[in-house]
Amino acid sequence: MVDGLTSSTNNQAPVVGDGFSLGESFIERSYQSCHQNPSGSTQTWDQCWSSNNQLSMSLNGQMTTLVQDDTTGVWHPQNDADEKVEYLTGATNGAQKGEYWRVTTDDGTQYTFGLNQLPGWASGDAVTNSVLTEPVYATASGQPCYNATWSNSWCQQGYRWMLDYVKDTHGDVTSYFYTPSTNYYSRDLGSTANTPYIRDVALAKIQYGQRDGSVYSTSPAGQVLFSYDGRCNTSSTGCATSTLTSSTASSWPDVPFDQNCANGAACSSQGPSYWSENELTGIQTQALVGTTETDVDSWAFEYSFPATGDSTTPSLWLSTLTRTGQDTSAGGSSAPISMPPISFSGEPLSNRVNLTDGYSPITRYRLNTITTESGGIISVDYSSAACGSSTPSDPSQNTQLCYPAYWTPSGATARSRTGSTSTL
Helix, strand or coil, rough: CCCCCCCCCCCCCCCCCCCCCCCCCEEECCEEEHHHCHHHHCCCCCCCCCCCCCEEECCCCCEEEEEEEECCCCCCCCCCCEEEEEECCCCCCCCCCHHEEEEEEECCCEEECCCCCCCCCCCCCCCCCCCCEEEEEECCCCCCCCCCCHHHHHEEEEEEEEEEEEEEEEEEEEEEEEEEEEEEEECCCCCCCCCEEEEEEEEEEEEEEEECCCCCCCCCEEEEEEEEEECCCCCCEEECCCCCCCHHHHHCCCCHHHHHCCCCCCCCCCCCCCCCCEEEEEEEEEEEECCEEEEEEEEEEECCCCCCCCCCCCEEEEEEEEEEEEECCCCCCCCCEEEECEEEEEEEEECCCCCCCCCCCCCCEEEEEECCCCCEEECCCCCCCCCCCCCCCHHHHCCCCCEEEECCCCCCCCCCHHHHHHHE
């Protein structure tokens, strides 16, 4: 995960720190930048609909591209494992036409993405907040929300549908709930933030042990709750309130506060950006005892921001993970018992190889030592840079571990869609 961070990727560490993730499942649609439009009046930094919108799916730790059959219109995973992929509409989820997805695997399990109002939902019940939306412009008749007047030719479209409902062949279900974060930007080359979009969601809760259609009428047999805090460097002075503001932004080293815009305020961001200001601080498991969801185990996460040793800002790093047993009904204990923490240490390594162009080496930490709850030590060693200072002259003949990445340096003007190159 860390090796893949380049100058052309979103390099913010996940909510669990560099190298870790919650393994969330989703379906994502990628739009093209309107700046690629042929007409100068429509070359904005917004997102535009395209006949080549790419769809990808992350399910149970596996990522694949979704490919549509030109004849039938049916979607299939590129790495097809006999899944049935259904594109559906009609959900109340904020997406255009209420788009959502259902994937059925070869064992009969159904995975629903972006339903938002789960089966059995009634007014006042919780929604899953499982769809991330953003403004998308239509450039041609027949595309969603097209209007002959460019400024009116857009609407909120889904760009990511999170997994929110899983049903097995017996009708047992698992449901997922999320907390969204909204940001604003200056749409259509404006200078004032005028348009909201969902920049991020945080997994809030997973419920287990219910039947199809009874999520809102029966208590779950078990559930997992996730808690978060602002990803502020606690060794600095700007974390007293854990609130990201212009005066505390320097204490949030891997949060792009310059992309944060309030509705109606002056804003230099003319396109959507995707990032989080959260770090995962706790996981709480509970089981149903009688009519009460009772604590069983919890995990506490602590982080640091280790210095990179170069001009790049540090990234969120998981330092320790502590498990606490809370089931006091067994074993005679009257109070929760915490295990010794698991600790994680790392070493800084550069992602980029060619450093003669003056751009950042993108230094990130790699895990090199794990100290377990029992005191055991696991050590990890790394090889030296795969290319050294000599980069392959012909990428097609490259037999080394380094590889070329295509990007446009900050402040440069792209002269083609591929931009400039920098070998990593």
